[in-house]
Amino acid sequence: MKKIVCLLALIGCLVAAGVAQAQVTINGAGASFPYPVYSKWAHKYHELTKVKVNYQSIGSGGGIAQIKAKTVDFGATDDPLKVEELKTEGLFQFPTLIGGVVPIFNVPGVEAGKLTLSPEVLVDIFMGKIKNWNDPAIAKLNAGVKLPDLPITVVHRADGSGTTWIFTNYLSKVSPEWKEKVGNAKAVSWPTGMGAKGNEGVANNVKQVSGSIGYVEYAYATINKIPYAKLINKAGKAVVPSLESFKAAAAAADWKSAPGFYMVLTDLPGENTWPIVGATFILIHKEQLNAEKAKETLKFFDWAFKHGDAIAQELHYVTMPDSVVALIQEGWSKEVKLAERTGLKQLWP
Amino acid sequence: MPQAKDIVIPATARPRIRFNADTVFKGVTVVAAVVVPIIIAGIFWELLILSWPALKKFGWRFFVTEVWNPVTQQFGAASSIYGTVISTLIAMVLAVPMSIVIALFLVELAPRSVSKVVSNLIELLAAIPSIIYGMWGLFIFAPFMAKYVQPFLGQHLGFLPLFTGPPMGIGMLTAGVILAFMILPFITAICRDVFSLVPPVLKESGYGVGATTWEVTYKITLPYGIVGVLGGIFLGLGRALGETMAVTFVIGNTHKISLSLFAPGNSIASSLANEFAEATEPIYLSSLIALGLVLFLFTFLVQVISQIMLRRLYRGWSIKL
Numbered sequence: 001m002k003k004i005v006c007l008l009a010l011i012g013c014l015v016a017a018g019v020a021q022a023q024v025t026i027n028g029a030g031a032s033f034p035y036p037v038y039s040k041w042a043h044k045y046h047e048l049t050k051v052k053v054n055y056q057s058i059g060s061g062g063g064i065a066q067i068k069a070k071t072v073d074f075g076a077t078d079d080p081l082k083v084e085e086l087k088t089e090g091l092f093q094f095p096t097l098i099g100g101v102v103p104i105f106n107v108p109g110v111e112a113g114k115l116t117l118s119p120e121v122l123v124d125i126f127m128g129k130i131k132n133w134n135d136p137a138i139a140k141l142n143a144g145v146k147l148p149d150l151p152i153t154v155v156h157r158a159d160g161s162g163t164t165w166i167f168t169n170y171l172s173k174v175s176p177e178w179k180e181k182v183g184n185a186k187a188v189s190w191p192t193g194m195g196a197k198g199n200e201g202v203a204n205n206v207k208q209v210s211g212s213i214g215y216v217e218y219a220y221a222t223i224n225k226i227p228y229a230k231l232i233n234k235a236g237k238a239v240v241p242s243l244e245s246f247k248a249a250a251a252a253a254d255w256k257s258a259p260g261f262y263m264v265l266t267d268l269p270g271e272n273t274w275p276i277v278g279a280t281f282i283l284i285h286k287e288q289l290n291a292e293k294a295k296e297t298l299k300f301f302d303w304a305f306k307h308g309d310a311i312a313q314e315l316h317y318v319t320m321p322d323s324v325v326a327l328i329q330e331g332w333s334k335e336v337k338l339a340e341r342t343g344l345k346q347l348w349p
Numbered sequence: 350m351p352q353a354k355d356i357v358i359p360a361t362a363r364p365r366i367r368f369n370a371d372t373v374f375k376g377v378t379v380v381a382a383v384v385v386p387i388i389i390a391g392i393f394w395e396l397l398i399l400s401w402p403a404l405k406k407f408g409w410r411f412f413v414t415e416v417w418n419p420v421t422q423q424f425g426a427a428s429s430i431y432g433t434v435i436s437t438l439i440a441m442v443l444a445v446p447m448s449i450v451i452a453l454f455l456v457e458l459a460p461r462s463v464s465k466v467v468s469n470l471i472e473l474l475a476a477i478p479s480i481i482y483g484m485w486g487l488f489i490f491a492p493f494m495a496k497y498v499q500p501f502l503g504q505h506l507g508f509l510p511l512f513t514g515p516p517m518g519i520g521m522l523t524a525g526v527i528l529a530f531m532i533l534p535f536i537t538a539i540c541r542d543v544f545s546l547v548p549p550v551l552k553e554s555g556y557g558v559g560a561t562t563w564e565v566t567y568k569i570t571l572p573y574g575i576v577g578v579l580g581g582i583f584l585g586l587g588r589a590l591g592e593t594m595a596v597t598f599v600i601g602n603t604h605k606i607s608l609s610l611f612a613p614g615n616s617i618a619s620s621l622a623n624e625f626a627e628a629t630e631p632i633y634l635s636s637l638i639a640l641g642l643v644l645f646l647f648t649f650l651v652q653v654i655s656q657i658m659l660r661r662l663y664r665g666w667s668i669k670l
Contacts, residue, residue: 061628194519
């Protein structure tokens with residue numbers, strides 16, 4: 001008899017544990033750029049709360065399509081949707097992370113951090129106008145650096161990507177010619193160079209090809225230990241890409257007067273501002289149907305804003321400044337509602 | 350030992366069971382066989398429908414323009430088609446003679462033990478996943494090309510427009526060579542089988558009248574197996590045309606037609622692999638699917654020709670296919 005009671009108690013415990021386990025699962029999909037951080041956040045969050053967050057890194061385009069089709073609880077994208085599109089689709093958009101795009105190079109004899117480029121020179125290199133590393137325009141910026149007589153090979157992304165979007169956005173801002181001839185998009189018709197798939201592809205090609213220059217997310221440059229160039233920013237100062245100079249860009253942006261948080265962090269003022277910075281965004285529906293899921297989704301990002309800094313920094317990403325987080329949460333309480341038969345109900349806080 | 354005829358099956362049970370099993374078996378096989386052509390037709394249909402917007406918008410010029418601009422939404426397949434053809438051509442030029450020579454060596458010259466080991470090794474090459482070829486190509490072979498092969502070619506054959514430009518290691522030539530490595534085992538295996546099927550009596554007669562090994566090879570083995578060799582070549586061709594990952598790693602992925610083989614280019618398969626995921630605009634997607642349609646027709650044609658060739662060969666040996 002005792003045995004049976006024990007057994008029943010044990011089964012009871014297991015069932016209870018099972019019920020506790022079977023909690024909400026939040027599904028998200030989209031951009032690959034923030035994937036390392038989101039998945040690590042999700043892992044940690046699961047340990048703490050038992051709420052499961054599935055994030056599939058399928059690309060920004062896919063993320064937008066999935067959230068529009070309502071197959072996921074949140075979508076993620078690197079290039080922000082414009083306010084009009086947010087309105088017609090009934091979506092709320094907010095930034096979560098900031099990352100920098102950095103020019104990386106492989107020039108024999110030139111060490112990391114020794115190469116400085118100006119916006120004009122960068123544009124001319126990617127335009128195919130400056131063809132050799134010993135070009136006087138580069139030499140002028142780099143007095144004391146021995147630049148070899150070596151043809152420049154531009155390495156760009158072959159796949160559509162948010163990184164390209166941010167990079168070409170910068171080039172379009174600093175060069176009217178680039179804007180007119182090439183433009184700003186996730187994939188463009190490159191005037192010169194070779195393409196590689198993914199950040200890791202560009203990083204590898206630059207490593208392999210002597211005389212090459214490319215652009216990658218900062219994290220890929222640091223992890224792969226590829227030398228990156230300094231850039232002269234809007235204030236005329238040569239800046240080294242770092243988490244601090246990315247943060248400076250985020251702080252320099254005027255988030256308050258950006259409806260839908262539509263904000264591109266390229267070519268911003270400030271002495272320490274890295275000029276090619278981009279945010280990555282989350283998309284959720286303004287009218288939520290499932291109270292529990294909606295609430296858990298917001299709770300997850302709330303936790304990430306509050307406690308996710310360390311994980312993000314470890315992976316070379318920057319989280320949003322507190323002032324922006326306050327704005328985002330204000331947006332949550334004002335705009336994200338639970339749709340009930342009786343009308344819309346506030347979800348947050 | 351009971352003989353088969355000793356086993357008695359009750360007369361009542363026998364016909365019913367056999368009838369059922371046979372019907373089921375026949376049904377399953379028929380369905381399985383019919384599914385294949387249906388799927389092929391379905392793929393073709395779907396490709397045609399989905400690529401229609403692009404084909405309608407750009408017309409026949411889609412196939413001859415080099416422009417590929419996602420910003421202005423102007424698309425042309427010329428560079429992808431060119432790259433597919435050229436990289437495949439390089440692969441064929443390198444792989445075909447080598448395959449035939451290897452096969453002849455294995456069948457005619459090598460001792461049995463050597464032949465066996467080398468055959469197995471070559472078949473092992475065929476089993477390596479293409480992404481491994483791609484990674485090997487990018488990390489080991491491309492730097493090798495940049496350091497030794499391309500400077501050498503540029504120095505000695507630089508007067509040809511084919512071998513001009515900076516030796517980057519990544520580009521059309523490297524892609525072609527990698528493709529050659531990949532199709533080599535296929536062509537070799539088929540050639541070896543074909544050559545070993547040459548009736549010994551023919552070869553022995555050749556040797557009997559005093560022919561050398563070279564004469565027997567050139568005048569008996571090769572002509573006898575030529576159709577089979579062609580079939581093998583087309584099989585390799587089909588694979589080279591559609592190869593994706595390995596090519597994507599080393600071809601350079603640029604929508605440009607360059608005469609120089611050192612320059613980066615692209616192929617249909619590599620464009621699809623790169624761009625499909627983020628092509629959100631309808632006409633962009635449709636253009637990519639149109640590229641897929643072109644590749645589908647290419648490989649389909651090649652397969653049909655290879656099948657006809659192989660069939661003719663087997664008919665020649667009165668083996669029913």
